[in-house]
Amino acid sequence: MTDGPARITRDEVAHVARLARLHLTDAELELFTGQLAVILDHAADVATLDLEGVAPTAHAMAVTNVLRSDTPRPGLDRDEVLAAAPDVEDHRFRVPKLLGEAP
Amino acid sequence: MTDGWHLVIGLEVHCELRTETKLFCGCRNMFGDEPNTNVCPVCLGLPGSLPVLNQRAVELAMAIGTALHCDIRPSTFHRKNYFYPDQAKDYQISQYDEPINVDGWLELPDGFRVRIERAHMEEDTGKTTHAGASGRIHGADYSLVDYNRSGVPLVEIVSAPDLRDAAQARAYATELRAILVASGASDGKMEEGSMRVDANVSVRRSPDAPFGTRCEIKNLNSVRSLGRAIEYEAERQITLLEAGEAVEQQTRHWDETAGRTETLRSKEEAYDYRYFREPDLVPVVPDPEWKAAVADTLGLMPAQRRARLTELLGQGTDAVDGRRDQVATVVDLGLDDLVVEAAAAGVPVTLALARTANEAATDAEAARRLDLGAYVALLTMEAAGSLSATQSKAVLGELLAAGGGDPAVIARAKGFEAMSTDSLTATVAEAVAAEPDAWARYRDGEDKLAQVFVGRVMKATRGQANGKAVVAELQRLRG
Numbered sequence: 001m002t003d004g005p006a007r008i009t010r011d012e013v014a015h016v017a018r019l020a021r022l023h024l025t026d027a028e029l030e031l032f033t034g035q036l037a038v039i040l041d042h043a044a045d046v047a048t049l050d051l052e053g054v055a056p057t058a059h060a061m062a063v064t065n066v067l068r069s070d071t072p073r074p075g076l077d078r079d080e081v082l083a084a085a086p087d088v089e090d091h092r093f094r095v096p097k098l099l100g101e102a103p
Numbered sequence: 104m105t106d107g108w109h110l111v112i113g114l115e116v117h118c119e120l121r122t123e124t125k126l127f128c129g130c131r132n133m134f135g136d137e138p139n140t141n142v143c144p145v146c147l148g149l150p151g152s153l154p155v156l157n158q159r160a161v162e163l164a165m166a167i168g169t170a171l172h173c174d175i176r177p178s179t180f181h182r183k184n185y186f187y188p189d190q191a192k193d194y195q196i197s198q199y200d201e202p203i204n205v206d207g208w209l210e211l212p213d214g215f216r217v218r219i220e221r222a223h224m225e226e227d228t229g230k231t232t233h234a235g236a237s238g239r240i241h242g243a244d245y246s247l248v249d250y251n252r253s254g255v256p257l258v259e260i261v262s263a264p265d266l267r268d269a270a271q272a273r274a275y276a277t278e279l280r281a282i283l284v285a286s287g288a289s290d291g292k293m294e295e296g297s298m299r300v301d302a303n304v305s306v307r308r309s310p311d312a313p314f315g316t317r318c319e320i321k322n323l324n325s326v327r328s329l330g331r332a333i334e335y336e337a338e339r340q341i342t343l344l345e346a347g348e349a350v351e352q353q354t355r356h357w358d359e360t361a362g363r364t365e366t367l368r369s370k371e372e373a374y375d376y377r378y379f380r381e382p383d384l385v386p387v388v389p390d391p392e393w394k395a396a397v398a399d400t401l402g403l404m405p406a407q408r409r410a411r412l413t414e415l416l417g418q419g420t421d422a423v424d425g426r427r428d429q430v431a432t433v434v435d436l437g438l439d440d441l442v443v444e445a446a447a448a449g450v451p452v453t454l455a456l457a458r459t460a461n462e463a464a465t466d467a468e469a470a471r472r473l474d475l476g477a478y479v480a481l482l483t484m485e486a487a488g489s490l491s492a493t494q495s496k497a498v499l500g501e502l503l504a505a506g507g508g509d510p511a512v513i514a515r516a517k518g519f520e521a522m523s524t525d526s527l528t529a530t531v532a533e534a535v536a537a538e539p540d541a542w543a544r545y546r547d548g549e550d551k552l553a554q555v556f557v558g559r560v561m562k563a564t565r566g567q568a569n570g571k572a573v574v575a576e577l578q579r580l581r582g
């Protein structure tokens with residue numbers, strides 16, 4: 001653990017929660033700010049190590065080029081897929097009106 | 104309007120790759136299928152599903168990198184997080200800080216080189232339709248989503264801000280499309296959305312001044328729209344600056360019907376995508392052998408294809424200069440093999456080029472599927488004078504509609520017979536008799552007046568006569 005300035009502020013947690021569409025109560029914000037700070041502190045411990053010459057790890061497994069052949073496989077039955085949708089029209093998912101264009 | 108101002112343009116081009124299946128699942132990559140028939144747990148973002156990368160998509164991305172002279176590098180995937188129903192899992196998998204292709208260039212037909220910053224892989228999103236009176240977002244009551252396109256492999260090609268006017272931007276988009284088609288990576292159909300262009304536009308007072316504030320224009324569905332939108336946007340920015348106002352960094356939407364750009368969102372509303380490494384995918388690391396194998400499959404690029412036709416036309420600059428547009432057209436449409444094959448079979452290159460650029464090009468898709476042997480046979484008949492130009496075009500129309508066939512059989516069915524020599528001689532004589540003044544001048548050496556008689560003969564025969572045979576007969580009469 002380190003004693004420096006806070007790793008993450010309550011405002012930052014609120015911002016990230018909003019981006020993730022999570023509605024947090026004040027008590028939850030308080031709780032998660034503390035918990036996230038502990039996690040960041042733990043990650044910061046790595047920075048105290050001498051990592052000169054160590055390549056960044058891309059993945060927990062040292063594996064590359066995991067590929068599949070470009071061969072079609074049957075997907076899901078449309079009726080089955082649309083049966084799981086809250087609302088359907090013209091064989092499409094019907095969603096509430098959108099505010100703004102796609103990002 | 105743009106006097107005293109200089110434009111700076113960079114283009115971002117998304118192209119859908121011509122694979123059988125999607126980027127991370129085995130669903131078919133097929134435009135125009137019934138909605139939501141090519142979907143599975145992966146591309147619907149259902150819990151527990153895992154992406155597996157399509158080897159063919161990687162190889163087509165490498166082919167694009169090779170064609171654009173890029174450095175092909177080890178690359179990784181990230182999640183780009185945002186909430187919008189065009190993708191079901193609330194993030195798009197894209198390459199971020201380690202793209203597969205970097206630092207390339209594209210040479211325009213006039214020799215100008217545009218730097219390519221990167222060409223990376225990502226997945227396409229589903230298609231949303233806004234329901235309601237307007238058909239557009241504003242005023243829509245709700246939206247409908249089809250996920251067939253969700254997960255279709257894309258490569259996004261980002262140019263440096265090296266382009267300086269609308270014409271150059273159009274030339275870049277046209278050449279890039281030809282390269283994508285020639286490399287087999289994409290069908291380049293802007294009208295079907297398989298190639299989509301966004302333009303970053305800014306203006307400045309001098310070519311040495313720092314770049315001005317730029318706006319990004321979206322929804323450019325044709326090369327023509329691209330040019331119009333850039334011109335409109337540059338004028339809009341210049342008007343603001345000349346009035347002493349500032350250009351705000353924005354994303355803007357091109358309205359083709361209204362002919363103007365409109366604000367989509369400002370920089371303040373820019374998304375915070377929280378990119379992070381996609382934990383379900385491992386890095387792609389192409390070794391030299393793999394890169395070489397991909398490079399070997401790459402066909403001739405458009406510049407090489409144009410050079411090949413120019414060479415066939417011969418060294419005479421007149422022959423080449425007057426036909427530059429025809430050469431560009433057949434190469435852009437991927438029809439140059441028709442010309443090369445016909446020329447190899449002995450058809451005059453100028454005839455093969457003209458029929459391909461003027462007639463076959465009107466239905467390029469059918470022409471690309473056309474049986475080469477039938478096309479060569481038809482042009483051979485025309486070159487030999489057994490069919491007039493008009494007849495040959497009519498037979499070609501049938502060949503294109505049917506995808507092939509025997510041109511001789513089609514010609515007979517249409518009642519096209521080469522005019523008998525006697526009948527041609529008589530018709531030419533009638534034309535000469537009808538135009539005594541023109542005949543006198545033609546006899547005195549005004550060769551261009553031959554057109555008067557050819558026109559009369561064509562009219563009399565409803566285009567069935569062979570123009571070359573008519574001229575030969577006129578020359579015989581002139582003695």
Ligand SMILES: [Zn+2]
Pocket residue numbers: 075125128129130141142143144145146147254
């Ligand atoms: Zn799928």
